[in-house]
Amino acid sequence: MxxxxxxxxxxxxxxxxxxxxxxxxxxxxxxxxxxxxxxxxxxxxxxxxxxxxxxxxxxxxxxxxxxxxxxxxxxxxxxxxxxxxxxxxxxxxxxxxxxxxxxxxxxxxxxxxxxxxxxxxxxxxxPLAGLTALQAIKKAPTVAGKRVLVVGASGGVGTFAVQLAASMGAQVVGIASTRNLEMVRGLGAAQVEDYEEPESLKSIAPCDVVIDTVCSRNFAEVLPWLAEGGVYVVVGATINMNSLLGRFAGPAGAYLKLMLAKKHGRRLAIVTAKPNDGIAEMSGLLESGQVKxxxxxxxxxxxxxxxxxxxxxxxxxxxxxxxx
Structure with a gap:
């Protein structure tokens, strides 16, 4: 073969x-x-x-x-x-x-x-991208009626996260590249901002949940986007290859943000994707066409x-x- x-x-x-x-x-x-x-x-x-x-x-x-x-x-x-x-x-x-x-x-x-x-x-x-997104969303107590920000909304995990959160009744905000803004909007995001436009990013009001699929920003940059008591979800498979810590420890580097999150009254959750966890639910969403x-x-x-x-x-x- x-x-x-x-x-x-x-x-x-x-x-x-x-x-x-x-x-x-x-x-x-x-x-x-x-x-x-x-x-x-x-x-x-x-x-x-x-x-x-x-x-x-x-x-x-x-x-x-x-x-x-x-x-x-x-x-x-x-x-x-x-x-x-x-x-x-x-x-x-x-x-x-x-x-x-x-x-x-x-x-x-x-x-x-x-x-x-x-x-x-x-x-x-x-399986891998979709279930990582689903597991990330499940880190929040609920997303229905909440503001959910997806950083890296046009990526493999991000495109699933936007659709999943929207299907669960969240008001979704997406951050994506210029060429993918309309695609993310078409997936159900109510607001989409260009990560290359600093002024555009400043317009993002605090969100109840931030799902970070990129992990290229430090916590100080993320903090204004996260409401008091909000949940910052780091997708653990994301690795900053330009960082020595990222190349050595990868997802483990995200744990360094934990103390900062607690200090500022926020909660950090880290997703290290569990194979096939939630696939029955995902299958139903795929079959119904709610997620594509x-x-x-x-x-x-x-x-x-x-x-x-x-x-x-x-x-x-x-x-x-x-x-x-």
């Missing part, structure tokens, strides 16, 4: 796309023919082995698992003999590991029915290295799908 893998950490030039042995499922696994995946910043970080804390999970000296990829949508071709409730031919999706390949073995706990109304590439764009993956670019698996380069260099809005 074709797969995207690396034998050592480093830049994306270390990635290879070549034939790998087709995996054999264990008794508690499903063998899935992957139809689509998606490209996430996490895929780039894992391929590079940064922040360095990633290596404690992925392997210190070299990667324990060569094939990369987190999201998948596909068709079951083999069912382990300990598994019930699934059959060959079922269309499923979710978050797993080693998904940038023609086939992947998935634990039953990481397999969920694909929403019928979604294509494979749309479904594959939802925003796919702005599509690549073939054979062009996966170019897809990662595009993500790194262009920082596009929405999601990049990877068709197998």
């Amino acid at each position: 074709k797969a995207v893998f690396r034998e050592k950490y480093g830049g994306i030039e270390n990635l290879e796309i070549d034939e790998r042995p087709r995996p054999k499922p264990k008794r508690d696994e499903l063998l899935v023919e992957v139809r689509a995946s998606s490209v996430n910043p996490a895929d780039l970080y894992i391929a590079m082995g940064v922040p360095w804390l990633v290596r404690l999970v992925e392997g210190v000296g070299r990667p324990r698992k060569a094939v990369i990829g987190r999201d998948y949508a596909g068709v079951i071709v083999e069912v382990g003999n300990e598994i019930t409730g699934f059959a060959v031919g079922d269309e499923i999706y979710g978050e797993a590991t080693q998904t940038w390949a023609g086939f992947v073995c998935v634990k039953a706990k990481n397999a969920y029915r694909k929403p019928v109304s979604l294509s494979f590439d749309a479904a594959a764009c939802a 993956p925003v796919i702005t670019k599509q690549f073939q698996l054979s062009d996966a290295v170019a897809a990662l380069a595009y993500l790194k260099e262009k920082r596009p809005g929405g999601k990049i799908s990877l068709v197998v």
Whole structure:
């Protein structure tokens, strides 16, 4: 089978796309023919082995698992003999590991029915980014009737966060790049401001919840946007690669903001995405059309290295799908 893998950490030039042995499922696994995946910043970080804390999970000296990829949508071709409730031919999706390949073995706990109304590439764009956004929103007691600010509203997580908060009855404020302002407004944001316009950012009135998917600003910059008693939600997978702390500790650096938040009467919540947590709720929202993956670019698996380069260099809005 074709797969995207690396034998050592480093830049994306270390990635290879070549034939790998087709995996054999264990008794508690499903063998899935992957139809689509998606490209996430996490895929780039894992391929590079940064922040360095990633290596404690992925392997210190070299990667324990060569094939990369987190999201998948596909068709079951083999069912382990300990598994019930699934059959060959079922269309499923979710978050797993080693998904940038023609086939992947998935634990039953990481397999969920694909929403019928979604294509494979749309479904594959939802698990990691969509569930990170959902988990971020759940850090607030409620968002109904509240002002919710999404920093990085046009990104993969941000586009889901805007739609989710709006569907829950929040008044959504988005911060995005100039080229994506109208897109964010179309997703349900009542107010959208350009992050490149300082005066525009000053117009943002205090919000009850701030969901920061970028983490490029210090707490002093965020404070005026956050109402007294408000919740500042930091998306833990976000890494400031221009910072030494970011490259070393990554999400751990966000904890340094905790004392500042408490000092100013605000609460800090940090999201380190839990795989597939909330996917049943997400499936319902996707099926009903209340939430839709925003796919702005599509690549073939054979062009996966170019897809990662595009993500790194262009920082596009929405999601990049990877068709197998």
